[in-house]
Amino acid sequence: MIALDDVLVTAYSPDPDGGADRVVRLLGPVTLELAERRIAIVGANGSGKSTLARLLNGLVLPSSGTVRVDDLDTARDGAAVRRRVGFMFTDPDAQLVMPTPVEDVALSLRRLPLTSTERDVAARAALARLGLADRAEVPVHALSGGQRQLLALASVLATEPAVLVCDEPTTLLDLRWRGVVDRLLDDLDQQVITVTHDLDAALRAQRVLVIDDGAVVFDGDPADGVASYRALMQVPT
Numbered sequence: 001m002i003a004l005d006d007v008l009v010t011a012y013s014p015d016p017d018g019g020a021d022r023v024v025r026l027l028g029p030v031t032l033e034l035a036e037r038r039i040a041i042v043g044a045n046g047s048g049k050s051t052l053a054r055l056l057n058g059l060v061l062p063s064s065g066t067v068r069v070d071d072l073d074t075a076r077d078g079a080a081v082r083r084r085v086g087f088m089f090t091d092p093d094a095q096l097v098m099p100t101p102v103e104d105v106a107l108s109l110r111r112l113p114l115t116s117t118e119r120d121v122a123a124r125a126a127l128a129r130l131g132l133a134d135r136a137e138v139p140v141h142a143l144s145g146g147q148r149q150l151l152a153l154a155s156v157l158a159t160e161p162a163v164l165v166c167d168e169p170t171t172l173l174d175l176r177w178r179g180v181v182d183r184l185l186d187d188l189d190q191q192v193i194t195v196t197h198d199l200d201a202a203l204r205a206q207r208v209l210v211i212d213d214g215a216v217v218f219d220g221d222p223a224d225g226v227a228s229y230r231a232l233m234q235v236p237t
């Protein structure tokens with residue numbers, strides 16, 4: 001289980017008047033236990049959703065307080081946390097580093113005790129699962145944005161993390177692939193925590209967190225959470 005205890009995230013921001021940098025609050029203080037298998041995080045642009053998501057695998061560290069993943073502390077045990085908690089970025093280019101899809105997935109498998117042939121077979125199977133079997137050797141830069149997003153998901157799923165954190169996983173996908181990825185995420189055995197602007201996806205979760213101005217302003221039932229978010233955005237239900 002992931003537990004946040006009195007977590008505050010701050011950053012330094014330049015003073016427009018030319019004075020010393022100011023400390024600004026990005027998130028918190030937040031205390032949460034995240035145990036449900038499907039959790040959605042919704043909120044306005046810039047409200048702090050990605051900051052919260054990135055805390056969960058140690059990509060962002062708390063300025064104060066602690067984030068624990070089972071017995072691990074994200075500030076102390078970063079590498080072990082990231083083996084347990086996979087992260088899929090909104091922008092796939094933030095995580096794709098190899099020239100071809102098959103090499104990129106194989107790279108994410110480098111820590112597993114596999115021969116290079118086994119790694120290649122596993123990488124191709126992961127690509128096939130996301131409909132990319134025939135793209136294995138196509139240069140990553142030649143893939144469409146949606147294909148790169150699918151590749152990023154293939155790479156993170158190949159490592160079989162216990163928890164998957166997705167930051168807007170279907171933003172770049174067309175309707176068909178959005179459906180495929182939604183079903184795939186819904187069917188995973190792992191815990192899946194998703195930042196999303198897709199309110200249908202949020203409604204399928206077991207628990208919804210609504211973030212506003214760096215605070216959790218709603219935490220609970222998805223239908224109520226989506227209604228609360230709509231009210232916050234002044235969008236009629």
Ligand SMILES: Nc1ncnc2c1ncn2[C@@H]1O[C@H](COP(=O)(O)OP(=O)(O)OP(=O)(O)O)[C@@H](O)[C@H]1O
Nearest residue numbers: 011012013026043044045046047048049050051052
């Ligand atoms: N390192 C940083 N330094 C200063 N400000 C930051 C830093 N990281 C994030 N922010 C600011 O914190 C706020 C929250 O950012 P965050 O990316 O968590 O928002 P978000 O809810 O995910 O937004 P979106 O839906 O647009 O992706 C934003 O105003 C952002 O500009």
